[in-house]
Structure formats: structure tokens, C-alpha cells
Amino acid sequence: MLNLEVMGSSLPLYFGGVVVTLKLLAVSLIVGLLAAVPLAVLRASPNVWLSRPVWLFTYVFRGTPLLVQLFLIYYGLAQFSWVRESVLWPWFSSAWFCSMFAFALNTCAYTTEIIAGAISATHHGEVEAARAMGMSPFTLYRRIVLPSALRRALPAYSNEVIMMLHGTSLASIVTLMDITGAAREVNSRYYLPFEAFITAAGFYLALTFVLVGLFHLAEKRWLVHLAPRT
Amino acid sequence: MKKTLFPALLCLLFSAVSAGAQEGRKIRIGVEGAYPPFSSIGPDGKLKGFDIDITNALCEQMKAQCTMVQQEFDGMIPSLQARKIDAVIASMSITEERQRVVDFSDKYYRTPARFVAKKNSGLKVDPAGLKGKRIGVQRTTTHDRFATDTFKESEIVRYAKQDDVFLDLAAGRLDGALLDWIAASEGFLKAPAGKDFSFQGPIYVDFKYFGVGAGIALRKGDTDLKNQFNAAIKAIRANGVYKKIQDKYFDFDVFGN
Incomplete structure (x- = not known):
């Protein structure tokens, strides 16, 4: 029933796709997370002049589909001649850069909200105790709030990472050959959509399995104090 | 009652079928x-x-x-x-x-296929002249197959829609595109976005690819x-x-x- 010969012979294409998908995922997650931590601190600040701009950023990027963001950045910006003549064009002309840029901004917005939520939920007693010890706001965040908040954000963040893995499949529409791009190529070459996309689904499942496993280990290591008692 | 209804229904059924035909x-x-x-x-x-x-x-x-x-x-x-x-x-x-x-x-x-590039590109449209260049095609088309087999040293960039090829050609992300003669002239070269572009190289009518x-x-x-x-x-x-x-x-x- 399934054309196993085609599935087997197209595997190298998928392995190339896995490398592209993982590259996109890793770069956008690292950039997104690094930017999200300071943004989350601002977002959780009681000062509206600090929290509102960050709120606006997360609102815009969580309130629009990733596909629309990618189209705006890849095709939309290229429409303006001043963008094409600017010093940034070598970057924005590349499908790689545009995809990573869009994905990083998108995951950054979600991660900011996840971490900001965890920061606001920090137990008031811990903050008071730290203040009573005479910690400066900076030390308070570095020693007490962030280590605790980042740990508590882990389960929600693992969801975000998996959603982002699936989000990278959009890169195939701006000509990148990720796992989905490989599937489209196989489909177009042999006209076997089921074989093409079931293989892609298998690769995504395997990657998700690994990611879930990694987060399970991370939670065991850093979140053990919140694990249910047996 | 029953006797009269059944043939009537049958008639109705047949007339519906013949009307459909x-x-x-x-x-x-x-x-x-x-x-x-x-x-x-x-x-x-x-x-x-x-x-x-x-x-x-x-x-x-x-x-x-x-x-x-x-x-x-x-x-x-x-x-x-x-x-x-x-x-x-x-x-x-x-x-x-x-x-x-x-x-x-x-x-x-x-209609035959043509290669489109910037007017002053100075590209030589053959496998050697297009070595390392980025050529845009619409995925799964005859042009895709032809370009993939002919310009082996070039980077073939595949798009889902011809319109997207035009966008990236105009944006300068591609060195050229291989496509249908008429789709190129009517859809792109006569449009404002295509005013700096022209046909270059031969007219492709290879039977094996373009049928x-x-x-x-x-x-x-x-x-x-x-x-x-x-x-x-x-x-x-x-x-x-x-x-x-x-x-x-x-x-x-x-x-x-």
C-alpha cells in the first residue's frame, strides 16, 4: 500500500531537512530566550513606562500568526526600495535570516510572557525576606526571583519549544528545505502526498520525543522541589 | 390510491434522471x-x-x-x-x-520557456555561465525539472507560486528565473516591477521537458x-x-x- 521504496530513497533529503529544522529552531530559541529574560523583568515591573512597551511587543507578536509575520518580513520588507538599498539588505535578502528573525521575535514574545508570569507569581514572602536582608533590586532578581521564576517557567517553556519546532515548518514556504520542505519536494517529485508527509510527521514526532525527554531531565534536575510528593 | 401513486412516483424519478442528463x-x-x-x-x-x-x-x-x-x-x-x-x-x-x-x-x-534576468546582468545563459547563480523556478513545473537537470552547478530556488518568483526576482534575491515565455512577458516584464528585466539566452523547446x-x-x-x-x-x-x-x-x- 505504502510506497516504501520512495520513502527509503528520499530519506537523505529528510536528513538534510532535519539539520535545517534544528538549526532554525536552535538559533531562534537561543536568541529568543536571551532577549526574553530582560524583557520579562521589564514586563513584570510595576512601572507602566517600562512594562507597557513590552506589553505592546508581546501583544503584537502573539496576536498575529507566525505565517503573516514571516510574509511581512520576507516578502513585505523587500517591497520597499529603501530597504533593498540599506546596509541591512544583505541580511534581509536571505531566506535564512528572515526566517530566524521572524521565529526569534515570535518565540521571544511568548517566552517573555511565560517568564513574566512566573516572576509575578514569585512568593511574596521570598521577596520580603530578601529585602529585609538588605539586597539591592539587582541582587534580589539575580539571587532570588530569576532562579526561582526560570525554574517554575520550565513546564510552560517546554510547550513553547515544541510549538516552535512545529512553527519552523513555515520556513519551507520561503524556499528553505527543512523537513516540511523535503516532504513537499518528495510529494512534487513522485505525487505521493501520504508517503511524503507521513515521513515528515515521523521525523517531527522523533524530534518532539527527544525534546520532551530533555525537558523531563531538566525538570528533574531543577524543579524537583515542586514535584508532587508520593 | 397506492396503485396510482407508485407509477406516478416512478415517472417522477425517471424525469428527474433524464433532466440531470x-x-x-x-x-x-x-x-x-x-x-x-x-x-x-x-x-x-x-x-x-x-x-x-x-x-x-x-x-x-x-x-x-x-x-x-x-x-x-x-x-x-x-x-x-x-x-x-x-x-x-x-x-x-x-x-x-x-x-x-x-x-x-x-x-x-x-509556449516555449525562457530565462529572465536584469537587463544589464551580462549573464551568459548556459550551464557554465550560470554556475553558482541563484535561479528561481516554480516547484514541480517543467521549468523546475529542466533547470534542475540542465544547470547542475547553479542553485535552483523553488517556489510554490510563480508570483513569489517574481517578487524575489524584483527584490534581487535571484540572479534569474526560468519560466514560461508568456507568463514572463505578460505577468512580469510588462508590469512595473519587471521594467528593468528582459529575456536572455535561447528559446527552450526541448520536447523531453516541455512536452x-x-x-x-x-x-x-x-x-x-x-x-x-x-x-x-x-x-x-x-x-x-x-x-x-x-x-x-x-x-x-x-x-x-
């Missing part, structure tokens, strides 16, 4: 909507273009009830096989590769529909409807010989 078969036709001037979406949101007009003319000729289903090109043959549509009228070239999975009507037009022209793709074994379409193509060629549609878009004979 007169109105003709219901046909769902896959069209693309992103391949001007053959198929595009107008400012009013309606489909227009050569393929669309031909579709309407053929359906009228066949007295069939047609619904157009707009979708991307690379999903046409799978949709046909999945019985989501019954025919594809989307400038699809009749090639050996495709004939292995679908049947085709006779051709309804034929005998564009035909209507049908499911394998749907001979009835195939015969209907072939008869309809002949009929609109003979009664002048084809020429009228052609003259609306082109100033030359697009049927080709």
Missing part, C-alpha cells in the same frame, strides 16, 4: 489563480485569465456544470487522485512523467470526460470562441503547432 455532468475543476496572464485573481477577488476563460468556454460547450476550485499548483495532481477535483486546467504541460499518474486531454496551448503543450489533466481512466474535453477543445477552435479569448490576451497564435 440534459444538464450535463458536474465537474470540479482545479485552477491556480497565481499565474498571470493565464490565471490570476482580479481586484474584485474573482478569478480571471486565459485558463479561466477557456475553462468557462469548454464548460459551456460541454453543457457541464463546472465549479472552479482554486489551489496551489503542487497540490493539483494529488487532489485529482484524491477525487477532490475532476480536472485540472492550470497551464499544466503534458509530460511523460505526469502521464504516468494522470491522463491528459489534447493540448490547448503551447507537447499544456493540456487538461484528468484521472487515469476517465476516458468519458477526456473525450468530452477533446471534443469541446476542437469545437471552440472551430467556432471562433478560442480565437476570441486568445485575442483578449495575446497578439499571436498561442495554440502553437
